[in-house]
Amino acid sequence: MIFILLVLLVIGMSLLSSPTIKGRLGEFEVKKQLNKLDAEEYTVLHDVLLPTVKGKTSQLDHLVISKAGIFVIETKNYRGWIYGSERSKQWTQVIYKRKERFYNPIFQNYGHIQALKQIVGEQFPIPYYSLVVFSERAVLKKVEVSALNTHVLQTEQLLKCLKGYHEEMLNPMQRKGILYRLQARSIEGKEARKGHIEQIKKDQAEKKAQIKAGICPKCGGSLVQRKGRNGSFYGCSQFPACRFTS
Secondary structure, X not given: OHHHHHHHHHHHHHHHHOHHHHHHHHHHHHHHHHOOOOOOOOEEEEEEEEEOOOOOEEEEEEEEEXXXXXXXXXEEOOOEEEEEEOOOOEEEEEEOOEEEEEEOHHHHHHHHXXXXXXXXXXXXXXXXXXXXXXXXXXXXXXXXXXXXXXXXXEHHHHHHHHHOOOOOOOOHHHHHHHHXXXXXXXXXXXXXXXHHHHHHHHHHHHHHHHHHOOEOOOOOOEEEEEEEOXXXXXXXXXXXOOOOEO
8 A cells, every 4th residue: 555655656746747737837826816807807818729820839828808908928837046038048947056948938928929919910009918927936036128018027926917007008899809809719629739739849859950950940041150158159140130049
């Protein structure tokens, strides 16, 4: 009996440490906060999968439609110290002496907003707000953001940020129209979500192969070695037209 319990404990710990499960836990915490909003003033959507013009898909953790505009929320259930800036391609997670790099979540959310704009259209001006929400397990040690309508914060600060926008930019009819377009174009079903994950893995593999071959995955130019403040790196030969670095 003790052996079985130990096995179950090990399996449980392994599942909780997986990136997918940790991500879901972070999304759940944000979902709990968003569910506290007044449904008359805020329309909240979770785990929205949208098609893109390139025939792919874009997965948005949370969307909030209010009189102030559309809030696009990307969740990160990371722990440790977090360092990054809105312009840097990679951010850093520090846990004791171990450092891990991860893709700039502001860039990631920018892609989500572009997919959203293609669905919603531009019949009238719509303010978009990019919110990157880290769990309370993380410490935002040094995160530099100066762009308007962009926020990097923790879960407990989320509602205060949303409620801080008071000006009416969208009337009730416009908000209903936006919701209708999203509901009409959003993709449902397990197979679609499985395909989205496979697409991400395929894109990452193709990108790595291009970089290894010395090809810029962003514009197709050649990669050349350059020197920066933190040492050597590879950048696109088409700079400044293309700012890809590796």
